[in-house]
Amino acid sequence: MSAQLNSDQTLEAFRRDTRAWLEANCPPEMRQPVVDEYDICWGGRRAKFKNDAQRVWLQKMAERGWTVPEWPKQYGGGGLSKDEARVLREELAALKCRPPLTSFGISMLGPALLKYGNEKQKSEHIPKIVRGEIRWCQGYSEPGAGSDLASLKTRADDHGDHFVVNGSKIWTSYGDKADWIFCLVRTSFTGKKQEGISFVLFDMESAGVTTSPIRLISGYSPFTQTFFDNVKVPKENLLGELNKGWTIAKYLLTHERNMIGGMGTQRVTPLSQLAIKNIGLAGGRLAEPALRTDIARFEMDALAFALTMNRVTDEAKAGNETGAMSSMLKYYGTELNKRRAELTMSVAGSEGLKFGDSHSEEQLAAMWLRTKANSIEGGTSEIQLNIIAKNVLRLPGA
């Protein structure tokens, strides 16, 4: 009881200190809502800061390790407990602070490095992720290996002290802006296809690496196809054991899925508010009853999903098994996000159809088109359902 009381008091003290520090150190510009992609700070060697405030905010947060609050202090992380990290998130939200740094190093590679990396790899790469010095991209999918990722053909041949990598990756998010890549390569052509895959890290400035942007239906080009022509990769850049990369790949995918699934709960203006503005009320109800029903059903499912995210988080904190939930959250969250976008387009009417004007306040059509990728990237909805059928429901032959 008194231990509990003490820890509550400590946590409250942490909250006071955190708030005071954030108030003193978060520039006012960084407390404004994010309006365009330049407001998101990705870091990297060629980082383009929109303004000085963005650069300062990253630097100050990185100094405390608060770009990754729960990572260990020895590699530059914040070293916070789960409760302290929650308090920090709450205080950041209360002051409307923007995230100081967004990166695949944080959301995907970091957790895998911490779990599977050797000491040299961790002390080399993690601090640079924490400080936003190196921007990472993901080399997973290939033109011939999408949902069937394990059939990938990009090969790394053993040349003594180094590998030579040849092949091509596709859907490399920001491949043309990234400094390093974490990449799945084939190192064995015998036995089960999953057991001949290795996980390697290399510099995108290495000789033989080229990228080519892919223009999407939304008009944006966030992805590239990435080509490797006799790229030399030192053997020390192998993460984990040779031919055991598939285990790391799957571990990392659960983090990616949680990140994509979590987009279903992003705080955005409730659809009903936009609907009231555009459609109006009649007798206290939205004037289009059929659309009203669909909006209500969506908002109820979105609330139910948000509560489920909370429950899964609480279960994890209580030490209960939740690993199998990432496929469910990815599947349901992305399908919800698509429903939100479809309904938003319906509510917006002809206004939502405006396209290609980069100065328009809201690029609804681009957002709508972008959501279509949510249920494809990081494992399609159908793949997630396969995983649930096999790993959770234990159905035969799945």
Next chain:
Amino acid sequence: MTLVLTDDQLMFRDAAKRFAAERAPVSQLRKLRDDVDPIGLSRDVWKEMAEMGWAGVLVPEEHGGVGFGFVGAGLIAAEIGRNLSATPMLSSAVLAVTALLRGGTPAQKETLLPAIAGGDLLIALASDECVRHTPYHVATRCTGKYKLSGRKLHVLDGHIADRLIVTARTSGDIGARDGITLFLVDPKASGVSITRSSMVDSRNSATVDLRDVSVTDADVIGTFDKGAIVLDAVLDAGRAVLSAELLGVAEEAFERTLAYLREREQFGVKIGTFQALQHRAAHLFCEIELVRSVVLRTLQALDAQEPTASSLVCLSKAKASEVARIATNEAVQMHGGIGMTDEFDIGFFMKRARAAAETFGDQYYHTDRFAQLSGY
């Protein structure tokens, strides 16, 4: 408050799980139906349930209950749903107890709550007058001081109740929230006639006719003309606990279906190997997980008397009704021909899902109410 059950709640649930499976399983409901049992449930088993703390789950200890709150009631209800246990849990232990706790006089609480908690007294709510749930549509008249006349539909456990809680119009127009008053009525009083209805789910429901039934000020529950305050709380309690029961129905039907998919062979393979069935099952799994979250959150909100609890009740009842409908329909479909036979139990789950969904507002009612509470 976290969305995880405490150790005490887990123990309470496990005890309920064992008891329901042993003493009130589906086979008992089947037997009650086949025997055309005049009571429609076992009062002896209800006495045992009372000893387990079920009848008094919402009753504070000072009145002879266990005070385990709505989360506790929901844990029991989920097991009732899994076993289709025939009990007066909803009518007496949830609806009547909530009415008395929210609006009962000290004398009413003193005499009635311990008797309910002990499993000796059954009280039924006689409120609905329309075939579709329309709580403020109260046309039952109250004349003089006081005589009640009207007709009440879908009164759960009405034909075996020792007391009725009747909503009557004491002022205002039919349909108005104001002007409703709740009265305790003795079903043996002159002018009360009760007709049991035979229901698709083999559970107890009755029509209650009232003709100049005499009641007094001592019979009023809550404030005269302001009975809707108590009625709203009673209905939300019933809806939340029914949502938990529907969750249990959905879970059980789903698990039985998964077992069948793992064992039934066609075309020389287990039918569970077919992706068409796997994906439907996997989607249903996700929907049931959502219902688990909303039901627990809603029960917690009722225990804490949170101001937004009604919105959560709508979400729970709508989602649980819809998902239980899908789960039981998929169960029958995936079982194929055997699912259509009376001999096989799965049909009982579909029937109960239908009846529980209709009771106190289905997904359509609660989707509309959710939107209204959200300002559109």
